[in-house]
Amino acid sequence: MTDQAPTSGPRSTGTEPGVPSGAPAPAGAATAVPVIELRGLTKTFGGAKALDDVDLTVLPGEVHGLLGENGSGKSTLIKVLAGYHTPDAVDLKINGEPVKLPLPAGSFGDLGLSFVHQDLGLLRDLTVIENLRMVDLAQSGSWRIDWRAERRRAYQLFDDYGVSLDPHALVNDISETDRALLAIVRATEGIKAATGEDRRGLLVLDEPTVFLPREGTERLFAIVRDIVANHASVLFVSHDLDEVRQITDRVTVLRDGRVHGTVVTAEATEGQLVEMIIGRRLAQLELARPDASGRRIAATVDGLRGPGVRELSFEVHEGEVLGLTGLIGSGFDQVPYLLFGARPCAAGEMRVGDATFALRSMTPKRALRAGLALIPADRQRDGSVGSLPIGDNMMLQVLGDYQPAQLQLRRMRRKSQELLNEYDVRPPDPGLAYQSLSGGNQQKALLAKWLQTEPPLLLLHEPTQGVDVGAREQIFRTLSASAERGMAIVCASSDYEQLSAVCDRVLVLGAGRIVRELSGGEVTKERIAEQVYNSVTLAEAERVR
Numbered sequence: 001m002t003d004q005a006p007t008s009g010p011r012s013t014g015t016e017p018g019v020p021s022g023a024p025a026p027a028g029a030a031t032a033v034p035v036i037e038l039r040g041l042t043k044t045f046g047g048a049k050a051l052d053d054v055d056l057t058v059l060p061g062e063v064h065g066l067l068g069e070n071g072s073g074k075s076t077l078i079k080v081l082a083g084y085h086t087p088d089a090v091d092l093k094i095n096g097e098p099v100k101l102p103l104p105a106g107s108f109g110d111l112g113l114s115f116v117h118q119d120l121g122l123l124r125d126l127t128v129i130e131n132l133r134m135v136d137l138a139q140s141g142s143w144r145i146d147w148r149a150e151r152r153r154a155y156q157l158f159d160d161y162g163v164s165l166d167p168h169a170l171v172n173d174i175s176e177t178d179r180a181l182l183a184i185v186r187a188t189e190g191i192k193a194a195t196g197e198d199r200r201g202l203l204v205l206d207e208p209t210v211f212l213p214r215e216g217t218e219r220l221f222a223i224v225r226d227i228v229a230n231h232a233s234v235l236f237v238s239h240d241l242d243e244v245r246q247i248t249d250r251v252t253v254l255r256d257g258r259v260h261g262t263v264v265t266a267e268a269t270e271g272q273l274v275e276m277i278i279g280r281r282l283a284q285l286e287l288a289r290p291d292a293s294g295r296r297i298a299a300t301v302d303g304l305r306g307p308g309v310r311e312l313s314f315e316v317h318e319g320e321v322l323g324l325t326g327l328i329g330s331g332f333d334q335v336p337y338l339l340f341g342a343r344p345c346a347a348g349e350m351r352v353g354d355a356t357f358a359l360r361s362m363t364p365k366r367a368l369r370a371g372l373a374l375i376p377a378d379r380q381r382d383g384s385v386g387s388l389p390i391g392d393n394m395m396l397q398v399l400g401d402y403q404p405a406q407l408q409l410r411r412m413r414r415k416s417q418e419l420l421n422e423y424d425v426r427p428p429d430p431g432l433a434y435q436s437l438s439g440g441n442q443q444k445a446l447l448a449k450w451l452q453t454e455p456p457l458l459l460l461h462e463p464t465q466g467v468d469v470g471a472r473e474q475i476f477r478t479l480s481a482s483a484e485r486g487m488a489i490v491c492a493s494s495d496y497e498q499l500s501a502v503c504d505r506v507l508v509l510g511a512g513r514i515v516r517e518l519s520g521g522e523v524t525k526e527r528i529a530e531q532v533y534n535s536v537t538l539a540e541a542e543r544v545r
């Protein structure tokens with residue numbers, strides 16, 4: 001059975017093939033055979049139903065959004081399609097042909113499916129070019145690889161996509177943004193190769209924009225439009241409703257593993273989509289905090305230089321949330337890692353309280369001792385131990401408060417349970433492996449882990465990426481409350497809505513320097529966006545001056 005969207009809201013199209021009138025109809029789709037027709041998909045993990053009798057139809061030439069709260073089953077659906085999970089039950093047709101799941105490894109490409117998974121699916125110890133060509137080279141059967149020709153092709157390809165990537169760089173050493181772009185280029189090339197002249201295919205993008213600053217998203221959307229113009233389709237998973245409304249034709253909303261409804265995007269307001277996703281409306285978020293500019297300075301950064309950062313000096317007050325933003329390559333996203341000693345920097349000093357640190361010799365250990373905490377964007381790699389239970393992950397940082405640990409296990413478990421409930425991590429079971437949590441729930445657990453330590457200076461990079469609209473608001477409130485208690489927070493983000501919701505002040509970076517400071521009433525989504533777009537000109541003017 002399929003729940004349907006409220007009748008007073010946007011017109012539900014159910015899950016039947018066919019394009020409703022009023023939708024930006026993909027050419028010829030009304031009569032066309034669906035690219036994907038899923039019926040009755042059910043998947044359980046250890047008795048818990050992650051997907052329950054799900055139907056989904058994606059039409060040719062359509063961008064279809066897949067929405068839902070954290071843990072509602074979106075990635076599981078995608079991993080079933082990719083052959084990673086074996087479903088309990090499903091009927092699947094691809095381009096009208098019945099297909100038996102799970103697909104043998106690697107065979108989804110032959111059926112015209114291509115994926116960008118949430119974790120991007122790249123091998124970090126290999127180079128950019130090896131990741132790009134991995135599958136083709138493995139399947140080519142040739143014993144010799146002409147690396148010079150491969151490099152030429154890679155440069156040409158990156159040029160065509162307007163991305164600047166070094167083919168020989170190790171994937172481990174490139175930025176999160178570049179990794180996302182690489183995965184997108186690889187998958188897009190995959191679908192082009194698979195769909196050829198008139199075969200129809202599906203590019204599946206599971207939260208592809210979380211690592212992409214605004215202009216990266218625009219580049220991705222241009223790629224998506226190009227794909228659907230050529231009659232292939234895209235399944236697009238995102239928590240960003242602006243993006244969803246901009247790029248999708250229809251959306252299907254999952255709630256607790258079941259289809260809540262499928263609607264024509266153009267006929268739904270943002271409020272209606274929110275209500276379909278979380279089952280309630282969001283109240284206007286007002287986080288009025290006292291002005292922190294007169295409070296004591298919590299940290300001063302002087303002359304910071306490092307990869308992407310040319311000369312940066314700023315201070316942050318106790319109780320202040322300071323935002324850092326900019327375009328790709330402006331350096332804003334490097335700052336939290338450089339200050340924490342997680343990436344090597346060339347020069348600079350930081351004063352925290354009474355202590356002064358040469359940033360060149362900063363290490364995470366010293367940073368922690370100085371009262372800093374870092375919540376990185378790449379939670380799977382940098383923020384956690386995936387195979388350990390959620391509870392252990394959350395208590396790692398405060399083990400010292402529970403000594404001897406063998407005798408305090410029950411207290412630790414109680415505390416981690418409390419935190420899971422407070423941060424609405426689902427399922428709230430401290431004994432489950434951290435990696436079995438959905439992406440957004442991992443992020444909530446990570447925030448809980450660090451915020452409980454009440455660090456005097458908290459460094460954040462894209463703190464709500466992958467988090468659903470309801471939980472995101474809860475996180476904004478938590479950050480605001482932490483600041484009110486005196487915590488100084490530095491938040492690097494390209495999410496202007498997030499910055500405007502939580503920040504007292506925002507520094508816009510261009511070419512590694514501060515080009516604009518916004519404070520008070522200037523900290524709005526529109527004003528931040530405007531200044532970021534102007535930052536190239538501002539950075540150039542600054543350089544000439």
Ligand SMILES: Nc1ncnc2c1ncn2[C@@H]1O[C@H](COP(=O)(O)OP(=O)(O)OP(=O)(O)O)[C@@H](O)[C@H]1O
Pocket residue numbers: 045050068069070071072073074075076077426427435436437438439440441466
């Ligand atoms: N390998 C696994 N083992 C156990 N449970 C799992 C596993 N993978 C997913 N789950 C559970 O299945 C449910 C659906 O997870 P899924 O990752 O599909 O959610 P999602 O909608 O993609 O969420 P998000 O928006 O946070 O990425 C969650 O309760 C999750 O904990």
